[in-house]
Every structure is written in C-alpha cells, then in structure tokens.
Amino acid sequence: DFNNLLQAILGYTELLLSGMDERSPQHGDLKEIERAARRAADLTRQLLTFSRKQRIEPQVLDVNQTILSTEKMLSRLMGDTILITLDLHPDLKTVLLDPSQMEQILLNLAVNAKDAMSNGGQLMFRTDMAVLDDAAAASHPEAQSGTFVRLTVSDTGSGIPDEMLPHVFEPFFTTKERGKGTGLGLSVIYGIVKQCGGWITVSSSTDAGTQFSLYLPANETKGETPVENTSQLADIPPTLPGIGKTILLVEDEPGVRNLAALVLQGAGYKVHVCTGADEAKAIFAKEHARINLLFSDVVLIGQNGIDLALDLRRQIPELPCLLCSGYADDTVRWESIQKEGFHFLPKPYPVAKLLSAVIEALTATAP
Numbered sequence: 001d002f003n004n005l006l007q008a009i010l011g012y013t014e015l016l017l018s019g020m021d022e023r024s025p026q027h028g029d030l031k032e033i034e035r036a037a038r039r040a041a042d043l044t045r046q047l048l049t050f051s052r053k054q055r056i057e058p059q060v061l062d063v064n065q066t067i068l069s070t071e072k073m074l075s076r077l078m079g080d081t082i083l084i085t086l087d088l089h090p091d092l093k094t095v096l097l098d099p100s101q102m103e104q105i106l107l108n109l110a111v112n113a114k115d116a117m118s119n120g121g122q123l124m125f126r127t128d129m130a131v132l133d134d135a136a137a138a139s140h141p142e143a144q145s146g147t148f149v150r151l152t153v154s155d156t157g158s159g160i161p162d163e164m165l166p167h168v169f170e171p172f173f174t175t176k177e178r179g180k181g182t183g184l185g186l187s188v189i190y191g192i193v194k195q196c197g198g199w200i201t202v203s204s205s206t207d208a209g210t211q212f213s214l215y216l217p218a219n220e221t222k223g224e225t226p227v228e229n230t231s232q233l234a235d236i237p238p239t240l241p242g243i244g245k246t247i248l249l250v251e252d253e254p255g256v257r258n259l260a261a262l263v264l265q266g267a268g269y270k271v272h273v274c275t276g277a278d279e280a281k282a283i284f285a286k287e288h289a290r291i292n293l294l295f296s297d298v299v300l301i302g303q304n305g306i307d308l309a310l311d312l313r314r315q316i317p318e319l320p321c322l323l324c325s326g327y328a329d330d331t332v333r334w335e336s337i338q339k340e341g342f343h344f345l346p347k348p349y350p351v352a353k354l355l356s357a358v359i360e361a362l363t364a365t366a367p
Contacts, residue, residue, distance in 0.1 A: 007326070007348040008255030009037045011263070014351045037348075058096045058196065060219055063149055064088045066102045067125050074110050074123075081120030082113075089128045093218040095149050101192045108189055109153045109212060116157025116210065126152040130215060142199035147218040154211040160204040168202060189214075245362060246270040246287070250280045250296035250305065256347070260295070263351050264358070277303035277311075284312055291319070293362055298325040306336050313340070322361040324349070 013034045020027050067086065075084055106125075113123045130150040137143040160168060169190040189212075193200050197217045204210035247269050251257035257273060264271050272287065274280040277300055284291060294312055296305035303311075309321040323337060326347035337344055343361040345354065 005255075006037055006040055008253075008259055010034065010348050011256075011259040011351055013037065015259075015262070018351075058098055060094050060221070061097045061099055061102060062092070062094055063102065063127055063151055063216070064092050066099065067106065067127070070103055070106055074106065077107075077110060078114055078123060082117055083122045085122060085124045087124065087126040091129075092127050093129065093147070093149055093220075095196070095216040096219050097192075097196050097216065105151075105189050105192060105214070106153075108186070112186065113153070113155035113157060113210070116155055116159070118158075121156035121209075124152075124154045126154070128152075129218070140199065140201060142194075143215070147220070148198065148215040149218050151214040151216065152211060153214075154209060156209045159206045159208050159210055160202075161206055165202065165204060169200070244268055244270075245292040246272070246290050247293045247295050247358070248272050248274065248280055248284060248287075248291050250274045250277065250294070250300065250308065252276055252297065252300050256297075260354065263354055264295075267355055267358075269358075276300055277305075277308040280308060281311065284315070288312075288316060293358065294319060294321045295358065296321070296323055298323050306340075306342070309342055310340065320361045320364065322357055
C-alpha cells in the first residue's frame with residue numbers, strides 16, 4: 001500500500017515537472033515534493049532490506065566496476081567541496097552479491113561521509129585482497145579464515161566519538177541531529193555484508209575521520225563472467241516514442257492505474273484499462289488478436305497477476321507479460337516469474353523506467 005501511494009505521488013509529480021518551466025515558482029515546490037517522496041521510497045527499501053524482505057539476486061560481481069560505474073553519481077552527490085579518490089586493486093577477485101545491494105552500500109557510506117564533512121574534505125574508495133588464516137581471523141569476533149575482497153571507505157570528516165563507536169551498526173542509532181538521519185544506513189550495510197558471509201570493521205576518532213572496511217568472501221567459481229552494472233543508477237531518457245501497440249493494463253489501485261494509463265497513452269500506446277483479472281480476461285477474449293502486451297500488478301483482488309498471465313499465455317503462448325509489485329516478499333513468487341520468463345518492474349517506478357520496461361518486454365525474444 002505504501003509503495004502504491006509513493007508510485008502515484010512520484011509519477012504525477014514527474015508529469016507535472018516535465019511540462020513546467022524551471023523558472024516557474026511552482027517548479028521548486030514540485031521538486032521538494034519529489035525529493036520527499038524519493039526519501040520515503042529509499043527509506044522503504046532500507047526497511048525491507050533490514051527486515052530481509054527485499055528481493056535479492058546474488059550475482060558474480062566486480063566491485064571495482066561497480067565503484068567506477070557509480071563514481072559520477074557519487075561525485076554529484078558529494079558536490080564541489082568533497083574530492084573522491086579511488087585506489088582500486090587491478091587483480092581483484094569477484095564476489096557473489098546483488099548489484100543493487102552493492103550500490104546501496106556505496107551510496108549509504110558516501111552519504112554518511114558527506115554529512116561528516118560539512119566543510120569539505122576527501123572521500124576514498126580502496127579495494128584489495130585479504131587472505132586470513134585462523135590466527136588473523138581470531139583478531140575480530142566476526143571474522144573467519146579465507147580469501148576476501150576488502151573494500152575500505154575512508155573520509156576526512158569529523159569522526160565518531162569513542163563512546164558512540166560500539167553502537168554505529170545498531171538499528172535506528174544515529175549521530176546526526178533530529179530529522180537528518182534514519183539510523184538505518186549502517187545497520188543495512190551490516191546486514192547486507194553479514195548476509196553474504198562477510199563482516200565489517202570501523203575505526204574513527206573525533207576530527208580525524210572515519211574508516212569502514214568491508215570483507216566480502218571472494219568468489220572462487222571459475223568461468224563465470226561478472227554481471228555488468230544495471231541501469232538502476234544510470235540516466236534514463238525522460239521520454240520514449242510510442243510504437244502504436246496495444247497494452248492490456250490490470251491494476252486495482254486507482255491512482256497507480258490512472259497514472260500508468262496516462263503515461264502509456266501519452267507515449268502512443270492504445271491501452272485497455274482493467275481493475276481485476278476477470279475484467280482483463282473478458283477484454284482479452286474479444287481483443288486478444290490485437291493485444292501486444294499484458295502489464296499487470298501481481299497482487300490483485302481475486303486472481304493474482306501471475307496466474308492471470310499464465311491463463312492468457314495458454315491462449316497465446318508468445319504474449320509478452322510485464323508484472324509489477326510494491327511487495328518484496330514471497331507474495332510475489334519470484335521463482336514463477338523467472339521460470340515463465342515474465343518481465344518485472346518494482347514499485348515505485350519512475351515514468352521513464354515504465355516506458356523503457358514496456359519497450360524491453362515488447363522487443364524481447366518470445367518465450
């Protein structure tokens with residue numbers, strides 16, 4: 001429900017901003033609404049990650065490549081007064097980690113560092129290999145022997161007082177003033193690193209900066225190619241041309257349904273709008289020869305979107321299906337989505353992401 005509300009707020013705000021002159025007095029107000037909604041969406045993701053209900057897909061990942069691909073975005077985030085430097089090991093092994101979680105780690109550590117360097121400073125990302133035997137592992141209570149990719153993130157900021165250092169990974173603990181932090185950033189990082197079999201250390205002193213070292217188990221599997229960084233953090237074109245195809249839209253939340261229909265129709269698609277599976281089946285029975293894509297929420301009143309897609313696929317096996325959901329638990333049935341080759345779009349999604357997901361689903365090879 002919360003992600004559906006955020007979807008409507010963010011989507012309609014995007015539409016209003018796209019048609020407004022930046023010099024308009026209302027432009028700044030809309031940007032503030034957008035920023036607040038995105039903060040709420042980020043907080044929702046962090047809560048889901050912390051509660052381990054966020055969908056994760058561990059993949060063979062090159063940490064160096066992820067850092068390089070997010071450097072531009074992090075530089076914009078840091079501003080002109082903070083210098084980002086990289087010291088990346090040239091022969092770094094890969095790790096098994098969800099790419100979106102790696103990006104979240106980098107972003108959360110960068111945000112923390114920025115808040116600690118109000119007068120500017122330096123933020124360094126360093127990678128190297130760490131091989132620990134039993135004796136070395138005994139020096140830290142959570143460490144273990146083995147081969148690890150070590151990511152060290154250090155800043156020249158105000159540091160963390162000694163009495164607060166033991167508590168930094170506790171949920172909802174924050175050294176920031178009220179309203180400036182959720183207290184979830186570091187606990188989320190701690191949970192992600194622990195989940196993949198690693199651990200994290202921190203050293204800091206007042207006015208001398210802070211250093212976080214993340215130990216991630218090295219992937220020893222041979223022959224697997226690291227996944228390229230996803231386009232989650234990439235700039236997506238604000239509009240995509242419609243290609244005159246017909247979409248069967250099924251969504252039971254009025255605000256999200258109206259928004260999706262408006263965006264898709266504005267891009268040139270013909271859209272049949274339905275509030276549930278029964279209505280969608282009735283339209284499909286009449287119009288199936290002219291319907292090019294099913295775009296459905298997963299969680300619907302009555303039959304869910306996955307079973308609806310399966311029913312329609314029995315009639316037209318090659319029908320492209322794009323499913324979406326604001327849920328992140330077993331309700332979504334990830335295995336079924338992957339097995340059947342359905343495309344998936346998590347809520348809340350930007351308007352441009354919806355359009356690009358539709359293009360991808362329509363142009364993908366039929367199952």
